[in-house]
Amino acid sequence: xxxxxxxxxxxxxxxxxxxxxxxxxxxxxxxxxxxxxxxxxxxxxxxxxxxxxxxxxxxxxxxxxxxxxxxxxxxxxxxxxxxxxxxxxxxxxxxxxxxxxxxxxxxxxxxxxxxxxxxxxxxxxxxxxxxxxxxxxxxxxxxxxxxxxxxxxxxxxxxxxxxxxxxxxxxxxxxxxxxxxxxxxxxxxxxxxxxxxxxxxxxxxxxxxxxxxxxxxxxxxxxxxxxxxxxxxxxxxxxxxxxxxxxxxxxxxxxxxxxxxxxxxxxxxxxxxxx
Amino acid sequence: xxxxxxxxxxxxxxxxxxxxxxxxxxxxxxxxxxxxxxxxxxxxxxxxxxxxxxxxxxxxxxxxxxxxxxxxxxxxxxxxxxxxxxxxxxxxxxxxxxxxxxxxxxxxxxxxxxxxxxxxxxxxxxxxxxxxxxxxxxxxxxxxxxxxxxxxxxxxxxxxxxxxxxxxxxxxxxxxxxxxxxxxxxxxxxxxxxxxxxxxxxxxxxxxxxxxxxxxxxxxxxxxxxxxxxxxxxxxxxxxxxxxxxxxxxxxxxxxxxxxxx
Amino acid sequence: xxxxxxxxxxxxxxxxxxxxxxxxxxxxxxxxxxxxxxxxxxxxxxxxxxxxxxxxxxxxxxxxxxxxxxxxxxxxxxxxxxxxxxxxxxxxxxxxxxxxxxxxxxxxxxxxxxxxxxxxxxxxxxxxxxxxxxxxxxxxxxxxxxxxxxxxxxxxxxxxxxxxxxxxxxxxxxxxxxxxxxxxxxxxxxxxxxxxxxxxxxxxxxxxxxxxxxxxxxxxxxxxxxxxxxxxxxxxxxxxxxxxxxxxxxxxxxxxxxxxxxxxxxxxxxxxxxxxxxxxxxxxxxxxxxxxxxxxxxxxxxxxxxxxxxxxxxxxxxxxx
Numbered sequence: 001x002x003x004x005x006x007x008x009x010x011x012x013x014x015x016x017x018x019x020x021x022x023x024x025x026x027x028x029x030x031x032x033x034x035x036x037x038x039x040x041x042x043x044x045x046x047x048x049x050x051x052x053x054x055x056x057x058x059x060x061x062x063x064x065x066x067x068x069x070x071x072x073x074x075x076x077x078x079x080x081x082x083x084x085x086x087x088x089x090x091x092x093x094x095x096x097x098x099x100x101x102x103x104x105x106x107x108x109x110x111x112x113x114x115x116x117x118x119x120x121x122x123x124x125x126x127x128x129x130x131x132x133x134x135x136x137x138x139x140x141x142x143x144x145x146x147x148x149x150x151x152x153x154x155x156x157x158x159x160x161x162x163x164x165x166x167x168x169x170x171x172x173x174x175x176x177x178x179x180x181x182x183x184x185x186x187x188x189x190x191x192x193x194x195x196x197x198x199x200x201x202x203x204x205x206x207x208x209x210x211x212x213x214x215x216x217x218x219x220x221x222x223x224x225x226x227x228x229x230x231x232x233x234x235x236x237x238x239x240x241x242x243x244x245x246x247x248x249x250x251x252x253x254x255x256x257x258x259x260x261x262x263x264x265x266x267x268x269x270x271x272x273x274x275x
Numbered sequence: 276x277x278x279x280x281x282x283x284x285x286x287x288x289x290x291x292x293x294x295x296x297x298x299x300x301x302x303x304x305x306x307x308x309x310x311x312x313x314x315x316x317x318x319x320x321x322x323x324x325x326x327x328x329x330x331x332x333x334x335x336x337x338x339x340x341x342x343x344x345x346x347x348x349x350x351x352x353x354x355x356x357x358x359x360x361x362x363x364x365x366x367x368x369x370x371x372x373x374x375x376x377x378x379x380x381x382x383x384x385x386x387x388x389x390x391x392x393x394x395x396x397x398x399x400x401x402x403x404x405x406x407x408x409x410x411x412x413x414x415x416x417x418x419x420x421x422x423x424x425x426x427x428x429x430x431x432x433x434x435x436x437x438x439x440x441x442x443x444x445x446x447x448x449x450x451x452x453x454x455x456x457x458x459x460x461x462x463x464x465x466x467x468x469x470x471x472x473x474x475x476x477x478x479x480x481x482x483x484x485x486x487x488x489x490x491x492x493x494x495x496x497x498x499x500x501x502x503x504x505x506x507x508x509x510x511x512x513x514x515x516x517x518x519x520x521x522x523x524x525x526x527x528x529x530x531x532x533x534x535x536x537x
Numbered sequence: 538x539x540x541x542x543x544x545x546x547x548x549x550x551x552x553x554x555x556x557x558x559x560x561x562x563x564x565x566x567x568x569x570x571x572x573x574x575x576x577x578x579x580x581x582x583x584x585x586x587x588x589x590x591x592x593x594x595x596x597x598x599x600x601x602x603x604x605x606x607x608x609x610x611x612x613x614x615x616x617x618x619x620x621x622x623x624x625x626x627x628x629x630x631x632x633x634x635x636x637x638x639x640x641x642x643x644x645x646x647x648x649x650x651x652x653x654x655x656x657x658x659x660x661x662x663x664x665x666x667x668x669x670x671x672x673x674x675x676x677x678x679x680x681x682x683x684x685x686x687x688x689x690x691x692x693x694x695x696x697x698x699x700x701x702x703x704x705x706x707x708x709x710x711x712x713x714x715x716x717x718x719x720x721x722x723x724x725x726x727x728x729x730x731x732x733x734x735x736x737x738x739x740x741x742x743x744x745x746x747x748x749x750x751x752x753x754x755x756x757x758x759x760x761x762x763x764x765x766x767x768x769x770x771x772x773x774x775x776x777x778x779x780x781x782x783x784x785x786x787x788x789x790x791x792x793x794x795x796x797x798x799x800x801x802x803x804x805x806x807x808x809x810x811x812x813x814x815x816x817x818x819x820x821x822x823x824x825x826x827x828x829x830x831x832x833x834x835x836x837x838x839x840x841x842x843x844x845x846x847x848x849x850x851x852x853x854x855x856x857x858x
Contacts, residue, residue: 167638174597175653175702176626186641312721313692428810456584457748461792461806483721486794490804513796527726529751530795532778536733536756537578 014265020258028074037065039072039225048241058243060233062223066243070251072225077255080141081206087145089199092152097191099153100160101183111157114150122147123212130218137210137226140219144209148202155198159191193270201263204256211252227252276477277301277324277445282337284316284323292335293319295501303444304475306468308488310524311498317481320498321447324479325364326354341445359390363443367450369434373422379433380418390441405436409466428459432466439470446470446478452487464491485528489513497521542574545709545742546596546629551605553591563814565591566602567766570841573710576736578743580757580774582750582789586814588766589746593712596744597631598622627657630703634715636695640687646673646698647683653706672701677731693724697731704735712744717752729756751793754778759847762786765814765822768841772848783850785823821853829854 008015027034036056043063051058057066099107117125129143163169164187172182211228213219220226222233227248234244277300284294294316301307311317322328324339326346339346341361349357358364366372373382380399387398403414409432411417422430431451438446448467452460464487470476482488488495495512497505497520505512505521516522553566565588573579573596581589594600596607598614606613609628617625630653633639640649647669654660660668670680676697687695696716703711713732717725733756736743747753753760754777762770762785770783781787791805807826818824821834833853841849842856 167633167635168641170594170599171631171633171639171702172641172652173599174626174629174631175706176623176656177652178623178656181656189643190641312723426810456810457750457792458584458788458807459810461794461804462808464794465804465806484794485722486796486798489796490794490798490800509800524723525796527722528796529726529749529755530797531751531754531790531793533751533795533797534755535775536729537736537758537774 011265011269014262014269017258017262017265021262024074024255024258025078027071028078031071031075035065035068035071037068039064039068040223041065048237048244050241051243057247058241060230060244061237064223066230066247069225069230070227070247073227073230073248073251074255076137076220076224076226077207077210077228077252080137080210081203084141084144084148084206084210085199085203087141088149089152089195089202091145092149093156093191093195095149096153096156097160097183097187100157101164101179101187107157110153114153117147117150120147123209126209126213127216127218130213135218135221137214137220137224140210140213143213143218144206148206148209151202152195152198156191156195159194160187163187163190197263197267197270199263200266201260203263204259207252207256207259276303276342278340279324280338280340282323282339283335284319284328284332285335287331291501293332293501294323296337297503298337299496299506301445301477301479303477304471305493306471306478306480306491307494307496308480308482308492309496309498310482310485310488312483312524314500315498316501317498318449321364321449321479321481325358325362325447356390359386359438359443360441361443362445362447363438363441364447364449365431365434365438365451368427368430368454369437370422370425370427370430372434373430375422377421378418379420379422379425383418383433383437386437387440401440402436405440406433409433409436409439410462411436426459428455428462431455431459431463435463435466435470439474439476442474442476444477446476448478448480448482450482451480453482453484460487467491485525497524542577544572545575545610546573547608548572548592548596549606549608551592551595551602551607553588553595553600553602557815561815564766564817565814566595568605569763569766569768570605571761571768571771573742573744574758575709575742576740577758578736578745578756578774580745580747580753580760581763582747582753582760583763584748584811586765586811587763588814589763590714592763593631593714593744593746596710597629597712598626624657627653627706628708629710629712630706630708631712631714632696632699632703632716635719636692636699637687639699640695642688644686645683646685646687646690649687649698650683650701650705653702657706659706668705669701672705673698675704675735676701691724692720693728696720696728700728700731700735704739707739708741710742710744712746714746715748716745718747718749725752732756749793750777750789751795762789765811765817767822768849768851769823770848770850770852771841772850776848780848782844782848782855783852784827784829784854786850788826821851 041064046059046063047061049055049059055065057070060066095110099110125147126143129146130139133139133142169182169186172186210219214226214228215232220229222229230248231245237244279297279299281296281298283292283296285292297320309317323334334347373379383402384395384398387401402418406414406417411429411432452463455463467478468491471478480488480491489509492509494508496503499520505516505518512521516525548569548571551566551569555563555565557563569592571579583589595602601615606615614625647665650669650672651665666683669683673680673682678694678697687698717728720728745753745757754774757774760772760774760777761768764785770781770786772781781790788807809826812825820836821839824830824834831853839851839853841851843849844855
């Protein structure tokens with residue numbers, strides 16, 4: 001408990017953003033409790049109503065309660081983006097470490113593939129992949145993962161190239177550590193902080209990318225409550241019913257900002273110079 | 276020329292001063308070596324004299340008089356005039372003070388022209404002359420080089436040449452030879468001694484290399500944990516040190532043909 | 538003197554080259570032959586870039602030579618691979634220059650000291666603390682340091698932890714790469730005293746690289762002087778001060794600032810600086826700075842010749858004798 005207090009005192013910014021993040025996650029977890037209506041229940045008689053005491057955010061063209069749909073949307077967007085970040089972080093870091101440590105042909109193959117990925121605009125490539133696989137949330141995640149892992153591979157590789165020349169790696173070799181021991185005990189712990197910071201900052205942009213794919217019709221399919229899709233559905237009514245775009249847009253904005261700030265403050269917490 | 280009157284230097288809210296009650300009087304052309312181990316406050320002291328204490332450091336007590344002027348009270352403008360012409364400093368790696376993406380010549384010319392009105396051509400010629408005095412042959416070539424193209428010893432000479440351009444009365448040298456190879460170190464030490472003879476520049480050398488300190492110095496000050504533990508002429512300190520710390524410090528210096536462990 | 542001692546490691550005609558830009562090659566070590574004897578210290582002295590560190594990295598098999606071989610008790614260790622090499626590493630350990638760099642951050646002292654033993658499954662994890670305490674006391678540190686982190690310790694204390702780590706496998710040879718250069722002189726002296734004491738107790742062979750000639754000669758049985766990848770002179774440690782013959786060794790010795798020197802005497806120093814190791818001239822590598830350079834030095838590379846027992850020099854001045 002005392003250590004927790006000391007931690008909070010030392011990292012006030014991180015604590016605040018961490019609590020905000022927990023708040024956002026809580027919204028997703030407790031969506032059924034927070035929602036006032038069934039997000040999928042269409043009451044056509046109530047279609048496109050402005051915000052009121054009955055429907056806080058108004059209703060969409062199918063007469064569904066927009067507030068409940070935004071709340072449920074947090075579930076879709078957060079699970080998808082968290083899963084996405086986990087996949088690209090693990091795969092990218094693993095490939096990057098292998099490329100950086102072993103070099104040679106392995107390095108050449110991994111890095112040339114990653115170069116190919118970078119030479120396309122990421123979104124266009126993701127659209128192509130999602131187009132081939134067909135529109136669904138899983139496919140949107142796969143499509144973005146395919147184009148985004150390279151960032152982590154490059155980062156991990158450059159960190160490994162720097163760390164492998166350090167004396168403590170030489171010392172580990174001289175003292176008879178096996179390669180897997182060096183990778184696991186000496187390399188990974190020193191690569192991970194930077195990777196985690198990047199990952200935390202990335203959650204926000206991944207939410208955006210998934211929303212963008214859904215907006216363009218390559219991600220979540222109607223009637224799923226997903227923010228990007230909701231934006232798209234509201235697009236046609238922009239002037240007549242602006243709340244259809246404002247509230248999902250606001251949800252994306254708030255979530256992205258919270259995760260970005262969390263990532264930034266994590267940098268200060270994990271900075272080894274402080275130790 | 277320089278009169279340091281019982282100064283104490285404090286960093287931030289740390290109640291323990293990094294330097295405590297330090298006094299030193301220097302005559303023109305005199306060389307004083309300040310020796311001590313890490314944490315002795317020797318670098319803090321020399322930076323206090325130059326008015327460039329890092330971060331939260333400040334002089335909490337005492338005064339530093341340079342030719343009768345109190346240094347701690349000077350404003351930024353007065354310091355700029357004084358640095359380079361009255362007091363100069365050289366560092367462990369003077370090359371690190373140079374901008375790596377600009378040629379040495381352009382930086383040197385700019386430096387000269389901020390202190391003295393002259394044309395670029397005159398300043399260039401002045402720079403070449405100084406470099407050649409520092410035994411850097413082909414000064415023109417050096418002026419056209421980037422810092423990274425020179426060796427550590429050459430960069431250090433460039434640093435000394437720049438510091439000595441206006442023949443300052445006082446040169447502060449912070450570990451001037453510690454980054455250099457032994458043969459280069461000997462060359463730099465010899466040159467600093469020549470400077471004293473030709474320009475009558477007083478030098479304060481701060482170094483952990485006690486051999487270098489002893490060779491250069493007229494007087495030696497031994498510091499430990501912010502305090503002066505011993506001070507005197509070189510002969511006094513080396514031949515009959517008063518403090519036990521000084522004695523053990525001197526004993527620790529390996530010497531050719533001296534104590535052998537095996 | 539060395540003849541009476543058992544030969545542990547023999548370096549024979551070691552050459553190491555690195556590719557450099559523009560198709561050039563950097564020769565870090567050129568035909569270096571040196572011997573390590575049990576219970577004896579071989580010191581290597583030279584200026585930065587002379588190849589002394591490269592040589593020692595090959596001794597501990599962190600790098601492999603392009604030519605030549607290392608015979609460890611007669612067995613060529615440059616050919617070892619994989620598990621065989623890993624098993625061999627127990628015999629030769631190393632202490633690094635910067636004690637802050639030599640430990641993985643976030644590891645406790647006892648994990649650092651015991652890692653080599655765990656690598657070879659010589660102890661169980663439960664024995665870590667007890668073993669670490671024993672070795673900490675051996676290097677004259679309090680046993681309680683076992684639970685601390687290196688970044689909360691002073692440079693000298695950290696270097697002792699580095700020495701403890703090198704000792705745990707009970708190697709036959711320990712290599713010290715400028716192991717005391719980052720320390721204050723008084724700390725340096727206590728570390729040197731510790732090293733010498735440990736060597737006498739355990740009869741270990743040492744390889745000691747350093748740029749401080751006065752320090753090297755004070756603790757070495759033999760001293761090798763290197764310049765641009767070449768051995769210039771190899772002589773007993775007690776002869777360095779007044780028995781060295783090579784002009785480069787003499788220049789290095791002259792450049793030592795000694796508290797017992799005559800301060801009135803102007804400091805002697807050779808002019809200029811070492812050429813880039815990429816541009817080693819044909820003939821003697823030292824020719825451009827040698828005060829006694831002759832015609833032959835520009836044409837023909839001098840080879841090491843024995844001039845007295847345990848004393849060799851590579852200089853044309855000694856061809857005639």
